[in-house]
Amino acid sequence: MSDGTRTLAEARAWARTGTQLVLDAVADLDEAAFSAGSLLPGWTRKHLAAHVAANADALCNLVHWAATGEETPMYASAEERAAGIAKGPDLTADELRSWLAGSARKLAEGLDELTDGQWESKVVTAQGRTVPAAELPWMRSREACVHAVDFGTGVSFADLPEGFLTALADEISTKRGLTELPGGLLPEVTSWLAGRPHTLADAPELGPWL
Structure with missing residues (x-):
């Protein structure tokens, strides 16, 4: 299964790599370092961690959609997406690390359970694009890999x-x-x-x- 520039297996491997880079990037951050600015203007590392964790949760909704046929949007609303990011500063470093790890694990487990037919199921992204579920690992790899750099703790492109x-x-x-x-x-x-x-x-x- 490929779109010409990548295969499903490659995208899944990149998502795993990006997730590990994110977890490593925040592994040793204390409260002060976690509350410091990320490389994204206006976002602390806590905002960024909440965004990456909430992204995994949202993609789990699309995995559920693909697996069951039950329409489950990534986010109930734009406000819900914004609220997930905004709550980052209210969480402790350990709570954010737990959310990042737990949401990533749940997403990986859900993807593992998709059948060949379910990978072809159509879902709708937060931007309104209709894509096959096989696109989800690529979506996750972009979020995890690029934002691993944005934490500003030493990871580069x-x-x-x-x-x-x-x-x-x-x-x-x-x-x-x-x-x-x-x-x-x-x-x-x-x-x-x-x-x-x-x-x-x-x-x-x-x-x-x-």
Whole structure:
């Protein structure tokens, strides 16, 4: 099962890698460090951790949809999504670590249980796109891998799998309508495409992505 640039097995592996990078990124943070700013403007690491954990919970809703046919949106409303992020600062470091680990584990277990036919089931993303459930591991890998960098605890795009970077660069450049990319190492080009800090010279500034 493939979309041309990645297979389901690859996306699932990248999601596992990204999840572990996230868990490692926050493993040793004390309250002060967790409350400090992330690399995302206006977001502390606690906001970011809540976002990543809530994303796993939301994707579990789509796994349930694919498995049962019962329509279960990622989020009941935009307000619910925002509330999940906003509660991050109210949680302790240990509570956030527990939420991150528990939600990721539940998502992985749910994906493990999907049958071949259920992977083809259509679900609707928070952006209103109708996709097969086979898209869910890729959605999770983007969230986990990119936000692992955003925690600002030492993970960089150079630490992400090359295949993931290739697939991500292809997707973002297509969505941004870019036909030519600046020369440079793949991690730096992908970081630039994602609107993150990079070392490329003379690359035009891009707006935020994800």
